[in-house]
Amino acid sequence: MAEANLASRQRRRHQYRSRGVQAFVAKNLLERNFEPTAINQVWCGDVTSLMVGKRWYHLAVVIDLFARRVVGWGFSLINDANLVSKALRMAVEVRGKHAGLMFHSDQGCQYTSQRFQSVLLEHGITQSMSCRGQCWDNAPTERFFGTLKSEWVPAKGYTTVEEARQDMTSFFMRYNIHTKPEYRPLNSASFAGLATDGRLRLYILKVNGKVLAGASMYLANNGIAYLGTAATQKDARGLGYHGALISHRVDQAKKLGCHWVAATALASSQSRRNLQRAGLTVSHAQALYRLADD
Numbered sequence: 001m002a003e004a005n006l007a008s009r010q011r012r013r014h015q016y017r018s019r020g021v022q023a024f025v026a027k028n029l030l031e032r033n034f035e036p037t038a039i040n041q042v043w044c045g046d047v048t049s050l051m052v053g054k055r056w057y058h059l060a061v062v063i064d065l066f067a068r069r070v071v072g073w074g075f076s077l078i079n080d081a082n083l084v085s086k087a088l089r090m091a092v093e094v095r096g097k098h099a100g101l102m103f104h105s106d107q108g109c110q111y112t113s114q115r116f117q118s119v120l121l122e123h124g125i126t127q128s129m130s131c132r133g134q135c136w137d138n139a140p141t142e143r144f145f146g147t148l149k150s151e152w153v154p155a156k157g158y159t160t161v162e163e164a165r166q167d168m169t170s171f172f173m174r175y176n177i178h179t180k181p182e183y184r185p186l187n188s189a190s191f192a193g194l195a196t197d198g199r200l201r202l203y204i205l206k207v208n209g210k211v212l213a214g215a216s217m218y219l220a221n222n223g224i225a226y227l228g229t230a231a232t233q234k235d236a237r238g239l240g241y242h243g244a245l246i247s248h249r250v251d252q253a254k255k256l257g258c259h260w261v262a263a264t265a266l267a268s269s270q271s272r273r274n275l276q277r278a279g280l281t282v283s284h285a286q287a288l289y290r291l292a293d294d
Contacts, residue, residue, distance in 0.1 A: 020284035027034045030104045036066040040098040046141040051157030060087040081113035106130040212236040225253035227263040243274040
């Protein structure tokens with residue numbers, strides 16, 4: 001090298017920039033223990049970005065580490081504390097409050113913000129953070145995003161925000177069906193359709209032979225499927241059975257040639273969110289939904 005007048009040039013080590021004021025960093029309480037013994041013990045979260053047109057559209061998720069199920073998510077054009085707070089609030093609405101619950105994330109500014117910490121405090125959730133520069137400390141969420149980007153998101157991104165939201169929701173619903181072997185309340189669930197007069201159908205959801213939820217569907221002559229309110233056993237609420245019954249009946253309605261689904265759902269209710277997660281879009285009437293494929 002000396003004879004050729006060449007000099008070695010090494011890549012410089014990455015220098016983490018200081019934000020001036022030291023941000024709050026929670027202790028790594030999880031310590032890569034990715035095998036909790038029950039649901040609602042540890043939730044983990046992270047943020048990724050999707051290309052929509054020529055701009056970025058940000059997605060935050062909350063995953064139950066035991067079930068490996070997506071229990072909350074949020075979308076925004078701005079990657080800030082409001083985004084991750086929205087995902088966490090959705091998870092609390094779906095799963096409820098639980099004593100001793102831990103939330104783990106990286107040291108992103110969204111998670112170190114006072115706003116997000118106040119949401120954790122509001123719901124009694126303990127915060128845990130990965131060590132700086134250690135992506136493996138939050139490996140389950142990183143793997144989830146890896147699967148999402150490599151197997152689902154189109155290579156050229158999405159055209160509209162609405163297209164991205166609907167496609168992500170479809171992915172979450174499908175992803176949640178394939179949970180880890182130790183957690184199979186939905187995987188082992190079975191549906192039974194009981195036809196009375198050919199139009200009224202009653203559906204029950206069983207797990208290990210025990211009936212946990214039930215609902216009805218009426219097929220009208222005008223191509224509309226009317227969904228009855230689903231009833232779930234008190235000790236089985238918050239585990240996804242209500243949404244599973246909705247998704248199952250919607251699939252049945254499609255196979256039976258229906259083009260519309262009518263259901264009673266308040267604007268801010270869990271039923272409304274479950275209907276939309278099943279791939280439905282709200283129509284001109286608040287209680288009428290259109291199958292998204294039509």
